[in-house]
Amino acid sequence: MERVCVYGSGNWGTTAAKIIGENITKLPNFDHKVSIYSHFETFDGVSLSDVINKTHENPKYLPGRKLPENVYATSDEKEALDGATMLVIVVPEQFLESSLRSIYKNIDGRRLKIISLIKGVYIYKDKIMTPTQVIEYALKVTPSVLCGANIANEIAGHEICESTLGSFIKSEADLWYSLFHSDYFRIRCIRDTYGIELCGALKNVVSVAAGIADGLGVGSNSKAAILRVGFKEMRQFIYHRHPYTPPEVFYESCGMADLVASSLGGRNHKIAVELVKTGKSFAELESEMLGGQKLQGPMTAKELYIFNKHEGITEKFPLFTTVYQIGYEKKDPSEIFNVLVGLKLE
The missing domain is CATH 3.40.50.720 (NAD(P)-binding Rossmann-like Domain)
Structure with missing residues (x-):
């Protein structure tokens, strides 16, 4: 029983x-x-x-x-x-x-x-x-x-x-x-478990990026481009850590669907919108909006940056890196769009 x-x-x-x-x-x-x-x-x-x-x-x-x-x-x-x-x-x-x-x-x-x-x-x-x-x-x-x-x-x-x-x-x-x-x-x-769990954590960083885009008042095209890069970096990072992750992980609810839902109006998204509009820090906004509770998006962005810097791979993940820099190093929020680069046919 x-x-x-x-x-x-x-x-x-x-x-x-x-x-x-x-x-x-x-x-x-x-x-x-x-x-x-x-x-x-x-x-x-x-x-x-x-x-x-x-x-x-x-x-x-x-x-x-x-x-x-x-x-x-x-x-x-x-x-x-x-x-x-x-x-x-x-x-x-x-x-x-x-x-x-x-x-x-x-x-x-x-x-x-x-x-x-x-x-x-x-x-x-x-x-x-x-x-x-x-x-x-x-x-x-x-x-x-x-x-x-x-x-x-x-x-x-x-x-x-x-x-x-x-x-x-x-x-x-x-x-x-x-x-x-x-x-x-x-x-x-x-x-699988590892890839599923990493998706659940990394999408929080991407939803912060989506909130930054919305805070800047851009349209759907620009936000969609940010989500594309974020999804790409999620896959790239997970395969870097766990090469045997089943491909379907990214297209099930734990992957793409969770990313979309979080980026449409989750708490990480909302606090990033306010970061842009008010110029306040994540810590100040967490204190004002959440009674001091720590959100996973800002926290994961910081921890991820430290890890990637130790591994020497920050340049491979420009969106993850830029989210950290905007949130913790006062980088101009509009620089989030510098992660969008052209690509010629090889």
Whole structure:
């Protein structure tokens, strides 16, 4: 009997629990109860997990969307993980390592089937690690990943969309597919994780570039050209790091679709528009618009620049480099269009 725990009660974690809760009652060999581990916090002075269980709604992170009655939340991590065989990890990337240490202490040596719904990568001066690699190192399992053009509020409202499920273990991919796939949330599987996760991180940098273009007030042609270069650099960088990435990664929801959705109005795009219009720094705008929360686009642009500089390849990625320079070195935003160059027939 499989038992599912969703580790994280934010916007996307709560939506994931909603999807699974709706699907799991139709599946044999599954415990129909779905637990959500909710880090202790309050809403109107009451424990958020208690509010979720009483109202069947997460008013803090997914207001107005009812959860199935078979979904319950707890801030007791051991209780949430008790008996779990399948674990959905949905925490901010900066909390992943500490979460994994805590998970390890509470699973009593059990080998869990794990899927990551985390977007982001860990870029150091001389190496890059994805969330599934961090999970694999900490828990000695081979995780799957779910990533795509997935705006949680729209999915929770049953608006049709796709997502990419990456896995190397077919039996586990089949189980995750059965938990997530529905008439409104269409899942497509690929035998990959690294390329999928890199797409999810790099598209944030390109969406900043798209926001810079929109902040300058240019038309669709100019913005489309920026997106073309950004998509090209995403593919080029991923193949530089992982030559065996399946080509379909770039044309599934985790690739092109996620890039388009993020560049039409995601938070990275919006903050870049304001960067151009106000002349303020990313840090100032994050403080004003997001209460100090760090966005992945600006952060990834900076980390990527440091990595590429160490590798001596900044010139191969002019758009990535220019986004960093505009955001952190006060380069004129209009120089984003210098990445558009002519090409003669050879």
